[in-house]
Amino acid sequence: MAKSWKMPTWFYRLGSPRWSFEIMGKLLPWFAIGAVVLMVWGAIWGLAFAPADYQQGNSFRIIYIHVPAAILAQSCYLLMAVAGAISLIWKMKVADMVAKSCAPIGATLALLALATGAIWGKPTWGTWWVWDARLTSMLILLFLYIGVYTLHSAIENEITAGKAGAVLSLVGVVNIPIIKYSVEWWNTLHQTSTFTMTERPAMPPEMYLPLLLMVIGFYCFFAVVLMLRTRAEILEREKRSGWVRELVEAS
Amino acid sequence: MANGNEREMSLSRVFWITLRRDLMLAYRRRNDLVSPLMFFLMVATLFPLGVSPDPQFLSEVAAGVVWVAALLATLLSMDSLFRSDFDDGSLEQMLLSPQPLSLLVFAKICAHWMISGLPLTLMAPLLGLMLFLPQEGMSTLVLSLLLGTPTLSLIGAIGAGLTVGLRKGGVLISLLVLPLYIPVLIFGTGAVQAASTGLPVGGYLAILGAILALGMVLAPLAVAAGLRISVSD
Numbered sequence: 074m075a076k077s078w079k080m081p082t083w084f085y086r087l088g089s090p091r092w093s094f095e096i097m098g099k100l101l102p103w104f105a106i107g108a109v110v111l112m113v114w115g116a117i118w119g120l121a122f123a124p125a126d127y128q129q130g131n132s133f134r135i136i137y138i139h140v141p142a143a144i145l146a147q148s149c150y151l152l153m154a155v156a157g158a159i160s161l162i163w164k165m166k167v168a169d170m171v172a173k174s175c176a177p178i179g180a181t182l183a184l185l186a187l188a189t190g191a192i193w194g195k196p197t198w199g200t201w202w203v204w205d206a207r208l209t210s211m212l213i214l215l216f217l218y219i220g221v222y223t224l225h226s227a228i229e230n231e232i233t234a235g236k237a238g239a240v241l242s243l244v245g246v247v248n249i250p251i252i253k254y255s256v257e258w259w260n261t262l263h264q265t266s267t268f269t270m271t272e273r274p275a276m277p278p279e280m281y282l283p284l285l286l287m288v289i290g291f292y293c294f295f296a297v298v299l300m301l302r303t304r305a306e307i308l309e310r311e312k313r314s315g316w317v318r319e320l321v322e323a324s
Numbered sequence: 325m326a327n328g329n330e331r332e333m334s335l336s337r338v339f340w341i342t343l344r345r346d347l348m349l350a351y352r353r354r355n356d357l358v359s360p361l362m363f364f365l366m367v368a369t370l371f372p373l374g375v376s377p378d379p380q381f382l383s384e385v386a387a388g389v390v391w392v393a394a395l396l397a398t399l400l401s402m403d404s405l406f407r408s409d410f411d412d413g414s415l416e417q418m419l420l421s422p423q424p425l426s427l428l429v430f431a432k433i434c435a436h437w438m439i440s441g442l443p444l445t446l447m448a449p450l451l452g453l454m455l456f457l458p459q460e461g462m463s464t465l466v467l468s469l470l471l472g473t474p475t476l477s478l479i480g481a482i483g484a485g486l487t488v489g490l491r492k493g494g495v496l497i498s499l500l501v502l503p504l505y506i507p508v509l510i511f512g513t514g515a516v517q518a519a520s521t522g523l524p525v526g527g528y529l530a531i532l533g534a535i536l537a538l539g540m541v542l543a544p545l546a547v548a549a550g551l552r553i554s555v556s557d
Contacts (some may be wrong), residue, residue, distance in 0.1 A: 102525075220503065237486045237553050241486060244482055244504065245504070247542065251507045251535065314372070
């Protein structure tokens with residue numbers, strides 16, 4: 074009963090900025106190669122070779138950017154909240170840095186998803202913006218990211234800023250399902266035209282596979298950007314420690 | 325046994341004492357209480373001036389306008405929730421006290437609702453009249469605000485707790501809190517609109533109540549965590 078509960082050793086090692094910095098340095102090239110290969114492959118296949126949609130023509134091809142960005146924008150929030158929780162519970166510096174790095178990336182992805190959605194909406198729906206449930210909840214997600222980011226930048230003390238951001242993103246995580254369902258309900262109530270993102274017709278594999286490649290490629294790309302930002306953050310915050318000085322002097 | 329009982333007693337006493345203290349403080353500064361109410365009234369006045377004075381149109385948007393105005397008025401009063409306690413150091417005493425901080429915070433939020441959300445709710449029928457809200461929607465408007473404004477105070481307190489140490493907390497609170505207010509707004513206006521068109525409103529009110537119950541349980545914990553972070557800075 075009294076036995077203390079322990080996490081695996083690698084988990085505690087992640088708490089060391091130096092160890093994390095090095096392991097991220099080793100992982101970076103692999104993810105970078107994965108991102109480039111998958112995204113170039115998926116983009117060429119999706120944009121040039123996949124068959125045009127029988128209703129939407131070529132304009133549907135923007136989903137190869139839109140869908141991965143939207144998926145990533147949502148996963149990124151979850152990662153930010155989990156990293157925030159880890160930093161609050163285990164006081165892990167690196168988790169705090171990861172959480173901080175997530176906010177601007179997530180906001181950019183949400184913005185990208187909204188922008189590509191608008192560009193796609195113009196030829197398909199005839200309008201840039203529709204108060205559709207999914208569009209609205211993505212917009213709210215963008216607001217949540219902006220809130221976390223603003224809070225981070227408003228507090229000068231890095232550690233306090235990290236904790237405050239973590240609390241806010243955890244509150245956001247509790248709220249996201251409520252927001253999502255309420256927005257969906259609101260939409261079905263107010264809907265007068267049939268301007269929904271109609272259920273996509275079951276896609277043939279030659280349309281679906283490039284999308285899958287792009288999604289995985291986006292995940293790799295996200296990992297690369299996140300690790301770059303986190304590594305920069307580690308160097309910035311650990312600038313007084315010996316190993317960072319050695320690193321800077323050596324280069 | 326006796327010990328546990330005593331502790332229970334003391335918890336409820338602490339709650340009442342904190343509540344009374346905050347209400348007393350608010351009563352001594354009565355003028356501050358009026359400004360959110362005036363704001364509420366003025367925002368609602370802007371809509372007919374800015375959009376259209378047509379009764380037909382106004383009766384359609386009345387529910388939304390009253391709710392948005394109430395939401396903004398609550399937000400306006402949120403910054404003062406912990407500000408004066410933070411400035412004069414009594415917030416630090418609360419953090420140091422042996423009583424659970426979340427309970428003290430909950431008492432403060434209750435007091436805040438009584439001096440902001442409750443008056444707004446009582447004033448809402450007046451605004452409803454001015455905006456030609458259908459008669460059938462009036463009681464639902466009051467009921468939905470009665471269930472919804474406490475949630476607004478609870479969620480707003482999270483933002484207030486996180487920003488109390490900052491100089492420019494006011495604007496920041498709105499950025500943090502407004503996205504979280506959206507479900508309350510949706511179900512609040514939904515209830516009033518359903519009532520105006522003669523549809524059943526039970527479901528909406530039940531959900532507003534459920535959100536309130538969830539908020540009452542979780543929000544004080546988040547506020548307490550936020551305050552500890554802000555004050556430790």
